[in-house]
Amino acid sequence: MTRVGIVGAGNVAARHADVLSAFPDVAIAGIADTDPRRAEALASKHGSPAFGGHADLLSAGGLDAVYVCVPPFAHGNPELDALSCNLPIFVEKPLSLDLKTAESIASEIERRSLPSAVGHHWRYLDIVQQARDLLSGRPVRLALGHWLDKVPPVAWWLNPTMSGGQILEQAVHVLDLARLLVGEVSMVHVVPAENPVDGEVDRASAAVLRFSGGAAGLLATSCLLTHKHRVGLEVCADGIALELSETRLLVDGERSIEDDGQAKVRVDREFINAVQGKQAEVRVPYGEALRTHRLALALAKSAVERRPVTLDDDQ
Numbered sequence: 001m002t003r004v005g006i007v008g009a010g011n012v013a014a015r016h017a018d019v020l021s022a023f024p025d026v027a028i029a030g031i032a033d034t035d036p037r038r039a040e041a042l043a044s045k046h047g048s049p050a051f052g053g054h055a056d057l058l059s060a061g062g063l064d065a066v067y068v069c070v071p072p073f074a075h076g077n078p079e080l081d082a083l084s085c086n087l088p089i090f091v092e093k094p095l096s097l098d099l100k101t102a103e104s105i106a107s108e109i110e111r112r113s114l115p116s117a118v119g120h121h122w123r124y125l126d127i128v129q130q131a132r133d134l135l136s137g138r139p140v141r142l143a144l145g146h147w148l149d150k151v152p153p154v155a156w157w158l159n160p161t162m163s164g165g166q167i168l169e170q171a172v173h174v175l176d177l178a179r180l181l182v183g184e185v186s187m188v189h190v191v192p193a194e195n196p197v198d199g200e201v202d203r204a205s206a207a208v209l210r211f212s213g214g215a216a217g218l219l220a221t222s223c224l225l226t227h228k229h230r231v232g233l234e235v236c237a238d239g240i241a242l243e244l245s246e247t248r249l250l251v252d253g254e255r256s257i258e259d260d261g262q263a264k265v266r267v268d269r270e271f272i273n274a275v276q277g278k279q280a281e282v283r284v285p286y287g288e289a290l291r292t293h294r295l296a297l298a299l300a301k302s303a304v305e306r307r308p309v310t311l312d313d314d315q
């Protein structure tokens with residue numbers, strides 16, 4: 001039995017706990033949250049002990065792996081303390097608010113040669129694999145990303161010093177997909193819309209991206225809406241247009257292929273396989289997510305500084 005500890009007992013932790021509990025070879029060994037009521041609520045659902053913080057969870061011992069499901073501002077110590085106990089980590093995106101924290105975690109994972117994974121579950125969509133097959137031998141020349149949505153119902157989200165803003169917090173999924181389907185990005189320039197409320201995250205922004213391989217890209221984000229309106233990535237290559245959302249691939253605006261809906265299970269299963277030392281296909285280990293994180297941070301910096309940012313700029 002693989003014994004997993006979870007740090008953070010909010011929305012995404014509840015989802016991972018449900019998926020992990022359904023695996024016959026995994027037990028949830030403990031759940032920690034700085035809000036003890038949240039830890040208790042999720043732990044009691046899964047018949048596991050609750051802890052007031054990650055340090056108590058780690059001190060209780062007996063873990064094989066740790067899931068870090070905290071908001072952007074709380075990354076750093078949970079990961080580094082779990083790694084110091086030699087435990088593999090699964091980390092929810094975004095990796096942190098800055099680059100330094102994520103880089104120090106990445107080097108510690110590498111130094112200890114531990115398995116890791118990040119919650120970029122879009123990479124596990126079966127329609128993403130189909131998109132890659134359709135694009136084989138046809139380089140993408142144009143990418144159009146969207147994240148047009150509502151404000152998520154979590155208290156910390158509108159505060160940029162806690163969430164990092166919509167690009168880092170949400171559109172990072174689309175950026176990760178763009179890196180996979182198009183390639184690395186060398187320059188970004190974000191133009192945020194005038195913000196009605198000072199000190200809150202940008203409610204809308206438009207970005208231009210230049211890919212190292214020569215493709216051009218656009219990314220539009222907004223959290224002005226009351227519903228998830230449009231979230232995904234469109235790409236154009238020679239003679240083909242693909243439109244990917246989290247549930248569907250549309251080929252040339254006509255042929256629609258539904259995803260099998262298993263990505264959120266696969267992302268956990270492959271990590272657990274890696275922890276168990278089995279053959280595993282972890283598509284986004286921490287080091288790979290760090291590249292996407294760098295890109296998202298470059299966009300966030302461009303939005304704040306109102307200027308183009310190249311990816312080798314000091315972030």
Ligand SMILES: NC(=O)c1ccc[n+]([C@@H]2O[C@H](COP(=O)([O-])OP(=O)(O)OC[C@H]3O[C@@H](n4cnc5c(N)ncnc54)[C@H](O)[C@@H]3O)[C@@H](O)[C@H]2O)c1
Pocket residue numbers: 007008009010011012013032033034035038053054069070071072074078092093094119120121154155169
């Ligand atoms: N991959 C995905 O599809 C997906 C989906 C939802 C959320 N997320 C990501 O997961 C993260 C959490 O989102 P959420 O919706 O679960 O937020 P949430 O606010 O519902 O839950 C976060 C929990 O972490 C706790 N917490 C904060 N600091 C802590 C600390 N130092 N130690 C322990 N617990 C701490 C909070 O009390 C809270 O209960 C966000 O970064 C979000 O982007 C990813």
